[in-house]
Amino acid sequence: MSERLSRLCDELRIKLHGLDRRLEALKSNGVSTFDHSQDALESQLDRVEQRIYDHRAAVEAANARAKTWVAEKKSGLHAIHVPRNDHDKIFLLEAEADEAETYASAAFELAAAAADEAMLAVLQALLARNKADQVAFLEADPPN
Template sequence: MSERIGRLCDELRIKLHGMDRRLEALKANGAATFDQSQEVLESQLDRVEQRIYDNRVTVEAANVRVKTWLAEKKAGSAAGKDLWTERYKPHRLEVRADDAEEYAIAVFELAAAAADEAALAALQAILARNDADAAAVPETGTNSP
């Protein structure tokens, strides 16, 4: 395996592990909703929102790289036989491999961002459910006629 592919695999593994930890924490938090205060959930929501905000430039750049790669791939397949025979020159193969690696990294960055968005949505849903449940419980100590 090339050094670049090795680094790519390591980067992807680190990002995947981080996503897995965040998803496991969210799952545990969802199960323990009644044990946690509103402030704790809102704090988690704030952290996820901040992470999404901090990664916005990376996500925008990843979107551009993915769109560019897809457009170039489509243009390459539309070019036909001339590009096919040119493809096997060593420098073209190297460029193609580099582009494919960059595409893989960009797609993985988008997947990580999507996981953060999913975590944000789940936390918002938990907080909304807590609000709805609290509103449905009659207040104690009020006199009803």
């Protein structure tokens, strides 16, 4: 495995672990949403929105890289190159591996961005449910 791919796998593992921890925290907080502070949920929502905003340029670039790779694969550009000797063959295989690693990196960036978007949706749903539960509670037991 190349050093670049190994590093990418390590980064993926770390980011997935972080996402898993945040999702587990949301899940456990979601069980007691009514008791959970509205301010705490809104603060967490703000942090996720900021993270999405901060990474938007990187996500757009990753999307472009992924689309380029897919388009090149579909067009068969790689099949056009016929290696003339072993050196050409090695060069083409190395270039193909580099492109595949770039695509893997881009796909990961997009997956991480999608996870952030999903977390944002969960927080928005928790806030909406919290508000609905509060209103329902007040209507069931109106203050005197």
